[in-house]
Amino acid sequence: MTTSVSRRVTVTTRINPGTGTDTGAAVAPAPAVYTATVYVNTARHSFDGYQHHHPLAEAIHPNGSPLRLVFHANGRIRGHEMAAEAAFEVGNGQSADDTGQTWPADIRSVSVGDVIKVTGPDHWIIHLSVEPSGFSAVPEPTNLTGLAGSRASSRR
Template sequence: MTTAVNRPLTVTARIDAVDSAPAPAVYTATVYMNTHRDNFDGYEPHHPLAAATRRDDSALRLVFHSSDRIRSHEDAADAAFEVGNDQGTDDNGQTWPGNIRSVSVGDVIKITGPDARTVHLSVDSYGFTPVPEPTTLVALTDPRVTHRD
């Protein structure tokens, strides 16, 4: 004799994981323009600095994705220096504002890396030197830094 057995219905589904590439590691750069009268002699901790801004006075943040060219905070600072001297764009296509002088010796570049570590690097005649976080920040109004079109 056979007996009918009620079994719950079972559904088998195949779920494919979405192949999404991880977001690229990013370095962000903020350039602080040295507004001291001896700014081109190099950065000193007492020198007043002004953050570079866009023409609409919003903060200028340069973005660089980690790559064969950008592997460290110093590499990102070098890329920011290039953008700040009208030698290209950041990875979002931003160029250097025409109303601000180019990045020069004595300026400071703040770099935040993909590990959330932030370093401040002064621009030297050749390369960069780590410096403590600047404490003397001012508005970007010094005529030696800005030259309005």
Template sequence: MTTAVTRPLTVTARITTPDPNPAPDDAYTATVYLNTARHSFDGYQPGHPLAEATRPDNSPLRLVFHPSERIRTHEAAADAAFTVGNHQGIDDNGQTWPGDVRSVSTGDVIKVTGPDHWIVHLSIDPSGFSAVPEPTHLTDITGSRASSRR
């Protein structure tokens, strides 16, 4: 003998929330490599040792900038990263520059990945930026933390 059972109705809904870390597909992502060579204020030279800037927990620090009237190019995103790296603002995710990482300066390199998936490495020059080949001499992150002098 079969008995009928009544089940309550259920509704399944998808609730979407904004991603706090948007995929690079829709933004410029900047990674700063701090030059740890002595006397590098004249600018980056291939072969200079670089250390990737990290968050306080030593995870990679990625600055995110959405395309806008202000951010239309890789260079504009690098300039925005330079500003954040000098404790003068936040990225588009509200991220600030860590207090225990020295400020970004001449001789450092900023890697910018754009919404078009192009990757550009830009050296910070005394006035502006210069495109450079992808750096090959990366050092331990300890060179970028808690060091305010070179």
């Protein structure tokens, strides 16, 4: 005796990664990006290094918008610390970020005792204290007191 068995219809399709159109044309993936936010240490004698109780002010553009430095992952930027180093260079007027942003003239240069928050392409966040030679990981600062820049007083 033969018994018929009914099976669900299965449809298989191939999905090509990197296609974003109905035509199947390849769309370039967005580059991996690191974003850096600089917190300027406003404590007296802050150039001796960052301490968790030091007040910090977030760097902003002259128009009052947050300053987010953007660096694409590439041969030069391959990690959070390299992105912090690139932000340090921008903050000392040595270069611009990958979108052409430069450091605002009304904010002092990035120095020992400041903190740089780096968000990576994997959304992992690290806070790095600027040291006399390199960076040290620190807990997320809790003493954010305001904004650094010419429009800082108008946004408080």
